[in-house]
Amino acid sequence: MFFGTLGIIRFPDIYTRLQTSSKCDAAGAVAILVGLMVREGLNSFSLRILIILIFLLLTNPVATHAIARSAAIRGIKPWIKKKNVKGE
């Protein structure tokens, strides 16, 4: 979860920021929620955590794709590394 925030702050472009944010959401959330489920054991409490986990797994890629699609339709260009002028 910490590296997702680091990528949000440091990366230069919308699409790269979107990639780190999506990884942070999916992997970090699944790890934390599965850990809490195992700590709690089998009861209605962990069943509700499972429902939240399935909902997050379904909706996070959809939200990420919606943001990327709207940025691409409005014509945001992906970031390209500038060439070294002196070397050429």
Place this chain on the structure above:
Amino acid sequence: MTAATIIITVLGVTASLALYRVIFGPTSWDRLIAVNLISSKVIMIMVAAAVFFERRIYLDVALVYAIIGFVSIIAISKFLEGEGTGKK
């Protein structure tokens, strides 16, 4: 330092670091990505508090917060897709 303190502190600090991108983001999509990340972290904080402090009502609050966050992200990205062009 219990586990609850560590988890909630780390998530809160990273959520407030992501607030930098909400304030200084160059485009609207950067702000949208950061808001998506912060809402995901707040859901994690709610689930951790529900497990560690034995408050079952926090899980329902987290689920409703996840649903409202998803719908708002989709709505704002569809709005930004056609903003200023006169199309729907």
